[in-house]
Structures are given as C-alpha cells and as structure tokens.
Amino acid sequence: MIEARGLTMKVPGFTLDQVSFDVSDGSYTVLMGPTGCGKSSILEAICGLRRIHSGTIKLHGKDITRATPGERGIGYVPQDGALFPTMRLVEQIAFALQLRQWKADDQKNRINELAELLGIGHLLERKPIGLSGGERQRVALGRALAFRPRVLLLDEPLSALDEDTRERMIELLKTIHQREGVTALHVTHSRTEAQKLATHRLTLNDGVIAQTVEGQV
Amino acid sequence: MKTSNRNTKQEAFKVKGDLPFFTVMVAIAASYIALIVAMLVADAGFTSFAEIRKTLADPNIRFSIWLSLISCTISAILSVWVAVPIGYLMSRFRFRGKALIDTILDIPIVLPPLVIGISLLVLFQTSAGRALDRGFHDLMQWLGFYSIRGITYEIPAVILAQFTVAAAFATRTMRVTFDQIDPRPEHVARTLGAGHAKAFSRVALPQSFRGMTAAFTLAWARSLGEFGPILIFAGTTRMKTEVLSTSVYLEFSIGNIEGAVAVSMIMVALAMVVLLLTRLISFGKGAV
Numbered sequence: 001m002i003e004a005r006g007l008t009m010k011v012p013g014f015t016l017d018q019v020s021f022d023v024s025d026g027s028y029t030v031l032m033g034p035t036g037c038g039k040s041s042i043l044e045a046i047c048g049l050r051r052i053h054s055g056t057i058k059l060h061g062k063d064i065t066r067a068t069p070g071e072r073g074i075g076y077v078p079q080d081g082a083l084f085p086t087m088r089l090v091e092q093i094a095f096a097l098q099l100r101q102w103k104a105d106d107q108k109n110r111i112n113e114l115a116e117l118l119g120i121g122h123l124l125e126r127k128p129i130g131l132s133g134g135e136r137q138r139v140a141l142g143r144a145l146a147f148r149p150r151v152l153l154l155d156e157p158l159s160a161l162d163e164d165t166r167e168r169m170i171e172l173l174k175t176i177h178q179r180e181g182v183t184a185l186h187v188t189h190s191r192t193e194a195q196k197l198a199t200h201r202l203t204l205n206d207g208v209i210a211q212t213v214e215g216q217v
Numbered sequence: 218m219k220t221s222n223r224n225t226k227q228e229a230f231k232v233k234g235d236l237p238f239f240t241v242m243v244a245i246a247a248s249y250i251a252l253i254v255a256m257l258v259a260d261a262g263f264t265s266f267a268e269i270r271k272t273l274a275d276p277n278i279r280f281s282i283w284l285s286l287i288s289c290t291i292s293a294i295l296s297v298w299v300a301v302p303i304g305y306l307m308s309r310f311r312f313r314g315k316a317l318i319d320t321i322l323d324i325p326i327v328l329p330p331l332v333i334g335i336s337l338l339v340l341f342q343t344s345a346g347r348a349l350d351r352g353f354h355d356l357m358q359w360l361g362f363y364s365i366r367g368i369t370y371e372i373p374a375v376i377l378a379q380f381t382v383a384a385a386f387a388t389r390t391m392r393v394t395f396d397q398i399d400p401r402p403e404h405v406a407r408t409l410g411a412g413h414a415k416a417f418s419r420v421a422l423p424q425s426f427r428g429m430t431a432a433f434t435l436a437w438a439r440s441l442g443e444f445g446p447i448l449i450f451a452g453t454t455r456m457k458t459e460v461l462s463t464s465v466y467l468e469f470s471i472g473n474i475e476g477a478v479a480v481s482m483i484m485v486a487l488a489m490v491v492l493l494l495t496r497l498i499s500f501g502k503g504a505v
Contacts, residue, residue: 084419143405
C-alpha cells in the first residue's frame with residue numbers, strides 16, 4: 001500500500017501542491033492525466049528520484065519520504081526502458097540480485113523464470129542496441145521485477161509501441177500483475193490502457209487527484 | 218484559369234542548382250586544409266632524412282623525446298583522472314556556486330600560457346609551495362629517484378605545467394561526454410539498490426569510454442605542445458627538463474633552423490601516431 005499525503009513539489013513548468021492519494025495493496029492502479037501535468041514527477045517522487053518540498057510517502061505503513069531510492073525496494077520502469085547500454089541483458093536483470101548478493105543458483109533460477117514469463121530467453125546474451133520497443137520494455141520489466149519488489153511503478157511503458165505490440169504488452173502486464181502478486185502504479189494518458197488494465201484509477205487534473213475504483217465510476 | 222495559371226507557375230519554378238553552394242563551402246574548407254598541408258609540406262621540404270637522422274642521433278634530443286613521451290603520458294593520465302570526477306559532478310548535479318566553479322575551470326584555457334608558468338612559479342615560492350617542494354624532494358629520494366630534487370626547475374615541473382592546461386581541456390571533454398549520456402539508466406540503477414557510486418561505476422563510466430579516449434588524446438596533444446609554462450616553471454636545461462617544444466626553441470635560438478624543423482617533424486610524427494593509436498583503441502572498444 002502506498003499512502004501519499006500532501007505532496008508538494010516544484011518542477012520546471014508547474015507546481016504540484018498538496019497532492020494526496022492511496023494505492024491499495026495488490027491493485028493495478030492507473031494514474032491518468034494530460035501530458036505535462038506531473039504524473040511522471042509523482043512516480044519519481046515515490047521511487048525517491050525526485051525530492052519533494054513537503055508531504056509524506058508511506059509504503060506498507062513505513063515512512064519512506066527520506067529513504068534513498070535503493071532502500072525503498074520499488075521496481076521502476078521508466079519511459080522507453082532506459083536500459084543500461086553497455087550491459088548484456090542477462091546482466092541487467094541480475095543487477096539488483098547481485099547488489100543483494102543472491103546466491104548464483106538463485107539468481108539463475110530467477111532470471112530463467114523471468115525470461116520465460118517475459119519471452120526474452122533468446123535475447124539474454126545480447127546488449128540493448130537493436131532491440132525493438134517491445135523487447136526493450138520487456139527487459140526493463142524483468143530488470144525491475146528481478147528482486148521481487150512488492151510495488152512496481154510504470155511510467156508510460158506502452159506509449160512508444162505500435163498497436164499490435166501494445167495489445168500483447170497489455171496482456172503481459174495483466175499476467176505479471178497476477179503471477180508476481182505485485183502492486184502496480186501505471187502512468188498513462190491512454191484511456192484504452194486504463195480500461196484494459198486498471199482495477200483502480202487516479203486522475204490528476206490541475207494538481208488535484210480524483211480516486212475511483214473500476215466499476216464504481 | 219486559376220488552375221492553369223498555377224500549373225504554368227509550377228512548371229516555370231525551378232530549384233536553383235546546388236553547385237554555387239557547394240563551390241563556396243568547399244572553397245572555404247579547402248583553403249584552411251591547404252594551409253595545414255602546405256605548412257607540413259614546407260617543413261618536409263626544408264629538412265631531409267639525413268638531417269632528421271642526425272637530430273635523432275643527438276643524445277640531447279633523444280633525452281628530450283623520451284621526456285616528452287613520458288611527461289605527456291603521465292600528464293594525460295592525470296588529466297583524465299581529474300576530468301572524470303569533475304565532468305561527472307558538473308554534468309549530473311546542481312549546487313550552489315556551480316557557475317563560479319565552471320568559470321574557474323575555464324581559467325587555464327583562457328589564461329595566456331606564460332601567465333600560467335609565472336603563476337606556478339610564484340605558487341611554489343610561497344611557504345606552502347616550498348614545503349611541498351621539499352616534501353616531494355624527500356619522497357623522490359626515498360623512492361630512489363635521486364636525480365629529481367624537487368618540483369620547480371625539475372621534471373615534475375614539466376608534468377605539472379603540462380597537466381595544469383591539459384586537465385582543463387580534458388575536463389571540458391568529459392563534461393560534454395557525461396552531458397550526452399542519458400542519466401535515466403543511472404536513476405534506474407539507484408532504484409534497483411545501487412548507491413551513487415555503483416550507478417556511476419557500473420552504468421555511467423562504461424558508457425564514457427570513448428569520451429575518456431578523446432580526453433586522453435586531447436590532453437596528450439596539449440601537453441606535447443606546451444611550451445610557455447614549461448619555459449618559465451621548469452626551465453630549459455638540456456638533459457634535465459628539455460622536452461621537444463623546448464628543443465625546437467633551443468635549436469632555433471642558436472640559429473640551427475634545420476635542427477628546429479627536424480625536431481618539429483619528429484613532433485608531428487609522434488602526434489599523428491598517438492592520434493591514430495587512440496582512434497584505433499576507441500573504435501575497437503568504444504562500440505557499444
């Protein structure tokens with residue numbers, strides 16, 4: 001469960017003032033709003049990459065407002081993946097596991113499990129150069145999910161994909177949500193994505209967040 | 218009527234030929250390239266293989282070549298060593314006084330070289346500078362380099378003079394390098410549990426290899442050409458602090474223009490070899 005209370009931050013171009021919302025455990029929450037309204041900044045604040053001026057963020061009841069990004073244990077998939085350009089894909093997925101000093105066997109099992117789930121087994125020895133948009137996103141998902149985070153933040157993960165790939169990715173995200181039992185917060189401006197994926201919906205408009213549960217609109 | 222009028226207009230419309238554009242651009246470009254090539258050709262015509270061989274046989278010049286190679290390499294390594302952290306900090310972080318730091322970093326580039334030499338000399342005349350000089354002397358004696366008796370007017374002065382200027386150029390190169398590297402993968406690394414150090418060493422640094430090679434080459438070439446600060450801060454003592462740029466000056470000052478040109482040709486050859494080598498390394502390994 002993510003509880004954000006009174007988040008205030010200054011971002012070049014706009015200010016978010018006193019934004020509060022909840023993301024309930026196990027939900028697939030979609031955060032919507034027009035382009036440039038601060039959706040991405042909210043995600044960055046939750047995973048600790050953007051400093052907030054005031055307010056608190058709690059994760060599973062624990063105050064993480066001042067914690068470093070690494071301490072929060074949140075999986076983060078930014079737009080177009082932001083893969084590590086010099087690393088083989090298998091190394092990217094193992095990155096978080098190595099930092100946590102997982103045993104070699106456990107690392108291997110987890111990587112194989114994710115490779116199968118995401119359908120990227122044949123790509124593991126490659127570097128990111130030359131991957132398609134869909135492949136990049138799947139690797140970025142694998143990298144973020146590797147250490148079994150309880151929360152996954154997705155920043156417009158499907159916006160750069162073609163229609164067919166997007167459909168397949170939506171199915172994949174549903175599967176991941178169920179299989180990994182992860183709480184997801186997904187930023188998008190696409191209604192279709194929201195309709196297909198959301199169990200809960202947040203709408204950010206003029207710095208105010210409206211909260212709805214699917215089917216209760 | 219209107220349509221036919223438009224059609225005739227479109228038919229009459231012709232895109233002007235590109236020939237004048239390319240003639241002017243190529244002519245301007247060629248004039249500068251011709252100047253560079255003409256200088257080198259004139260140098261080559263002025264001297265001969267016999268003269269170069271004779272120069273190469275001179276033990277003074279041999280010492281000077283070796284000192285140049287060693288000092289340029291050390292100062293280039295030191296330059297990259299400081300340029301990487303400065304470039305990274307300046308590129309990734311915002312902090313108070315950043316504009317001031319940026320200006321200070323440009324001082325060695327805009328300052329006349331002679332002024333840098335004098336400033337170094339004055340710095341090492343202060344009590345702290347003298348203490349450093351003595352300390353360095355003791356360190357060299359302890360390490361067994363008995364011929365190096367301090368910094369000023371010794372080999373370390375040559376390297377320090379080269380480094381002071383070369384590092385500023387290397388720093389600029391690394392700053393641009395990190396500016397061009399997307400910071401988001403480093404952000405992701407931090408969400409995965411890496412601290413700033415791991416994000417830097419495992420994600421940013423491997424991407425900067427090409428920039429580091431470029432910074433090294435630039436620093437090396439600047440060091441090879443350094444003259445003013447060395448003249449003032451290290452002196453021009455044969456078999457002690459003479460590097461190739463000082464050799465050219467020394468030969469020229471005693472009227473041996475053929476010798477000066479021969480040394481110049483040796484410098485041209487060295488610079489080209491280093492440029493080619495580093496290009497090869499960066500193309501071989503830099504491809505991600």
